[in-house]
Amino acid sequence: MxxxxxxxxxxxxxxxxxxxxxxxxxxxxxxxxxxxxxxxxxxxxxxxxxxxxxxxxxxxxxxxxxxxxxxxxxxxxxxxxxxxxxxxxxxxxxxxxxxxxxxxxxxxxxxxxxxxxxxxxxxxxxxxxxxxxxxxxxxxxxxxxxxxxxxxxxxxxxxxxxxxxxxxxxxxxxxxxxxxxxxxxxxxxxxxxxxxxxxxxxxxxxxxxxxxxxxxxxxxxxxxxxxxxxxxxAPQPAPMAARPLAGRSIAIARDAAFCFVYAANLDCLRALGAELRFFSPLQDAALPACDALWLPGGYPELHAARLSANTGLRASLHAHARAGKPVWAECGGMMALFDTLVDGQGRAHALWGLLPGRVCMQPRLAALGPQQLALAAGLLRGHTFHYSTCETPLAPVARTARPGLAPAPDAGEALLQHGSIRASYFHAWFASSPAATASLFTWPN
Missing domain, CATH: 3.40.50.300 (P-loop containing nucleotide triphosphate hydrolases)
Structure with a gap:
């Protein structure tokens, strides 16, 4: 060369x-x-x-x-x-x-x-x-x-x-x-x-x-x-990316409680045409004006009392969901959506109440490793890494699988769906399927 x-x-x-x-x-x-x-x-x-x-x-x-x-x-x-x-x-x-x-x-x-x-x-x-x-x-x-x-x-x-x-x-x-x-x-x-x-x-x-x-x-x-x-x-020239999120704004939680954000995922959303609007669930009383919401992973269990006390943000989240606007929640973001979060000291906190059930911190690692999630629009690659477990009456609409394997009913991470909310312990690498990523923030139509 x-x-x-x-x-x-x-x-x-x-x-x-x-x-x-x-x-x-x-x-x-x-x-x-x-x-x-x-x-x-x-x-x-x-x-x-x-x-x-x-x-x-x-x-x-x-x-x-x-x-x-x-x-x-x-x-x-x-x-x-x-x-x-x-x-x-x-x-x-x-x-x-x-x-x-x-x-x-x-x-x-x-x-x-x-x-x-x-x-x-x-x-x-x-x-x-x-x-x-x-x-x-x-x-x-x-x-x-x-x-x-x-x-x-x-x-x-x-x-x-x-x-x-x-x-x-x-x-x-x-x-x-x-x-x-x-x-x-x-x-x-x-x-x-x-x-x-x-x-x-x-x-x-x-x-x-x-x-x-x-x-x-x-x-x-x-x-x-x-x-x-x-x-x-040098890499091969990348094909011109489609911009299915052009004209759409995505609110993204980003603070000490929700800090697990790949910089490349933000780049991918921008390349898809989205306007990104960041907010802090620990400090802000409402969501910014947005068409869709991303709640990434982090440490909600370390900040559960403050998250619980932010009733203004809770009301704003419920209004967003009632309007049928998409929500994609990963790991810690999903944890905060449940009715109750039990922290590592056994204390129960009333959280955002957008998913029925509760999550409980565990003394040992609950899951770790690469995972892939098949959506109608494409296959997302990513991983899982968490110490909590969840109890919910919701039945999974899909499950992740390890690389090269088909999803199994008793393996992988559950994909939960409730109204316009989709949530999982799965952390996605957006660029692995830009089409599937776009679908997370445009569903339901």
Whole structure:
């Protein structure tokens, strides 16, 4: 492929042998460090995660999109990476789970786009075995471009020396981060706490960048980064999109209670012609004037008392539904539509009363994984991830299914329909079927 069709830019996929090793901390520290040095950094998150991108966006100072060979598709990944390489000095992709976990995995993404792999390993309870683990990650599957390994939660200088000595190739050592509470990003039941909710988020990122700075990884300058340069191929020209939502306005809940919104989903709605009008269910007493409503996921269980007290918004929502205007509610958005929400402490809150029944928070994860939803207008891809369960007399009108499988009566997520409302625990990736997406906001006619 000719040079005119590629964009060359240093890039790195930050991976690990498992979740909880410190991938996000390292990816954010690296992004923050280079952004502070005046470089243009673009970061991505592998997989459907909503939360890590908040931190990556804070660290890089730029929007963060998801890359997933199944959910978003290879063409979308190629287009986003190529566009980022055109404007960036460094592209950072944070992996998901362990390097080889999932189908497709972070390793599959790295191979597809020739991304050098940096392995982050929690070395707090090991010494020589660190080298075996690094060797296995590098050689378990062929075709991976290897950048090296970084030890996390290192106890001392002596501990770092033992870890480094265990590596087969000394050049693989990219340093170690100390075992300090201040270098751990705060978490709660769905993952990391949203960065924008914390007053000290940037201070935490700066502390992580400062800790990374003296390591071999942190000392790499622009010239050294060229050793990880990738030629990102140009995408095929996208066909001109139809605009079935032209002239229609969509109200979108967006605040601390409803924050699980893919930036790409907003782009898709705009490309379909919609005018987007954002509002806060925590603060606003009424919906903005709109033709349709989207209630995305988030944390209604953490803000249930305030949502319950906002009687003005409740009345506005009921008026919208009585007028027969479409409502699409995902996960947390669906939870708030029920009569009652029981939070993690067992307290019952009267919510919006637009769906009969109640939702109850559970101590363990109720569902997780990729899902697809077949609608009359097309097949939407997405995922599910929730700690609550719902009890309702409504019978599902459809169910989601895992990739490649047909829906089953006792599997997947229920699609509930009540008047002009459609709701599910399913989080949709709108660009996977623009026609199906448009139908969510034009139904019923």
């Amino acid at each position: 000719g040079a005119a069709l590629t964009q060359r830019c240093p890039a790195l996929l930050v991976a690990a042998p498992a979740s909880g090793q410190g991938k996000t901390t390292v990816a954010c520290a690296l992004a923050r460090l280079h952004a502070r040095q005046g470089r243009r950094v673009r970061a991505f998150k592998c997989g459907p995660d909503f939360l890590d991108p908040f931190w990556l966006a804070q660290a890089s100072g730029a929007p963060v999109h998801q890359l997933d060979l199944w959910m978003t598709g290879e063409d979308d990944c190629r287009a986003r990476l190529h566009a980022a390489a055109r404007e960036a000095d460094l592209v950072i992709v944070e992996g998901v789970m362990g390097l080889f976990d999932g189908e497709p995995s972070a390793a599959d993404l790295a191979r597809r786009f020739d991304l050098p792999v940096l392995a982050v390993v929690d070395a707090s309870a090991m010494a020589g075995t660190f080298g075996a683990l690094a060797f296995g990650l590098q050689h378990y599957q062929p075709g991976l471009r290897w950048a090296g390994v970084l030890a996390n939660r290192v106890a001392s200088t002596r501990h770092a020396q033992l870890l480094q000595a265990g590596l087969r190739a000394p050049a693989d050592w990219l340093g170690g981060l100390p075992r300090e509470a201040g270098l751990t990003l705060p978490e709660r039941h769905l993952g990391l706490t949203v960065a924008t909710e914390l007053d000290d988020a940037m201070a935490r990122l700066d502390a992580a960048a400062d800790a990374l700075a003296p390591t071999p990884l942190g000392r790499m300058d622009a010239a050294a980064l060229q050793g990880w340069a990738v030629d990102f191929a």
